[in-house]
Amino acid sequence: MSRIAVIGGGIAGCTAAAELAAAGQQVLLIEKEDSLGGNIKNYGCKADSLCTRCNLCLVDSVFNQVHQEENIEVLFDTTVIDCLKEDEGFTLITSSGELEEQQPDISEVILATGHTRWSELETGTPEIFRDERIIWASDFEDMLEGRQDQLTGQNLKFDLGFEPESAVFLQCNGSRSLQEKARYCSKVCCGYNYRIARVLRNNFPEMDLSMFFIDMQEAGFLVNLSREDLKEREIDYYNCKPLRLEKEKDSLILHYEDQQRGKMATLETDLLVLSEGIHPGSNHERWARIFNLQENEDGFLRTIWSPAESGIYLAGTITSPGDIATTMAESKTVAYKLLENKLSKAKV
């Protein structure tokens, strides 16, 4: 029996695979690492005293479903290096270590290889970032995964070697800037850092928290960020991107333009948290070549041919930045669409 190949075992690939398998399809899931989960594998819960709707609660049951589903075969530590078009369907050439293999009888392919975070890109990380007081937002994930504030009642432990009394979140970093190779807005970082700020506020009521935005975005299906909300939580809001950073022994000094007053101003902080724009995955050129896809201006992929004809579907952040909930909903839709097309093809 022919199989549907899903490339990428993150939340997009796993959601689609689980949906297809539940509908009785045979699925071959190909993951380049040794476990499922992709980007969000080790993310931590971002609730303060309430759920902040980061949607992580939804994902583990999906990964479990993939593990348990008999209709899904998972190949770990495997990448796809080529795709051969057959009379019917495809044969994928996969590589695992030294081993190259053929995966025949693939009827359709769902490509769900996700994105890269700005911090993962080697390019353009200036010297200034090698300071323990400047961290990426995702550096919080380890701290959040190990948090012990809900049951044990301890405060969040900073993994920094010092206890900051203030923190500044710098939004639109790795986005909306040609120098940072992303002219687009990544859309998710506002909500991401806002949630982290809420956890910090809950754990450290005395801490000074500030956020610099170019434009504050919506933070997902259910969360609408607003200045009032930030004010209520005593998170200071700055409507600009700082222009210069000065490193003093005791603090970091951010120089920014106070546009309301029309002059330069400074803000001191112990900790600077950089948001991470979502950037295209590293293999997009290869996918474009072997699956006949097109890279858009920003490097994300889109299909040239209708998936109903080509049999190649795209799911998740391979097409554009997106949050967990959107990704899951879209991946489900992709799986349903595939099934629908398959069914109508079978009728003909």
Add this chain to the structure above:
Amino acid sequence: MSGSIEQYDVAYIGQALPDDELSQVTIPVSALTECRGEIGDFTLSFQAEDDLKQVRASNIVINLKHQEELPVDCCTSLLEAEANLAEEEEPLIIVQDYQDLSAAALSKEGLELALEVKESNPAREVYYFYQAMRFMDNNDELYEKAREKEVIFLKHDLGDLEITDKGKVSYQREDIKLELTGELTVAPELKPAAKLDKLARIFNITRGPEGYLQVDNIYLQPTLSGKRGVYLLAGARGPNSLTYEQEEIQYTLQEVKRNLTGVEEIDEEERTVDDQKCVVCYTCYRLCPHGAIQRDEELNSMKIMPLACQACNLCISRCPMGAISRSGEDEQQPKDERQVIICENSAALAREKAETDPFADTVVTEVPCVSTVKKEEIYQRLANHKSDLLILGCISESCKHLTGHDRCEQVVNTAKEDLEKLDLDPDRVNYHRLSPRMATDLSAYLADWKGEVLQ
């Protein structure tokens, strides 16, 4: 009886969606009077002229427009504005975020309008007042283009923007002072669609804090409602529903189609209401987060709709007559060991993620939702045991069954009060909340909890 009623794949309350595969019926919200049945076979009653009509539908999609409220008089709504392409002299003034920040869809409308005007009439001045440009689809591109075409963007949280009743716009900040009149287009504030209270009553679903039919719950994304087979779009769904409108429509249509291929019960257990014990007090009807309980007119008893039921067991634990039972209820006497009741959606997942099983040498009962726990069960467990009882629910507002974790907390609190009244130790029963990603916290807590009792 139902055999003679017409059956459709989907019933739309409000606006129908374009799709030629599904058989559909559209019912105006004002005409709808009743909904019975469950996913796969709803029966909807509605007023048609002077008659009461009925139709059957497998799925229901509530697709109603937001109500719009303009923050100022004397202006056009951005959602209704048509680009005026005539050789207009006076400037076009677009304002968004006048009170609250506008949704991304409104930024899109505003940018498109600004561009259309600028492209046909480059000399005309276009002012765009905003606080935050919100992005979706190709808003980035539109924004960039609009800047190139010299649309004047001004952030009004950085200055004072005032619009008078007569449509005069003044903007002031340190280096800029503007007094403008012109064609004024303002982003409306989006409010829940009209008559949602009525729909909430008819479908027996809970409304969220802002009045939409979707409760702010992660398990209800993107267009699910608390009731299986009932989907929510646009002004019925939430304030941000226009941002992903196309995606949400696609998702909903595909869900409807998938449901048509068959829907299964959520688990294999059978839940039954004993019609001899049921006094039709409607407690279960009111409590059920999934609108899965209806009244059986013939038996004069409540009944559980098997496909709509999401198996949280809340009704069973709360029925004052003990009239509801389930086939899987275990009657086994607990052993004399430490006992923990955990929710399968949080603690059970955290347990799997932990490196070593935090529940080793503990009797663990995994439940679909902690709302399963009855007060009587707490007493029984404490009476039969020397050890304490720990119940672990989900983080506030992240319960798959919407209210289950809060309901359980209420049960635990009354149990504690009762224990105190009887001069027994209320601390023998503990209730905590956690998320699936709190394995570290869980392990640390249990290690500690064990230590405490050993002393």
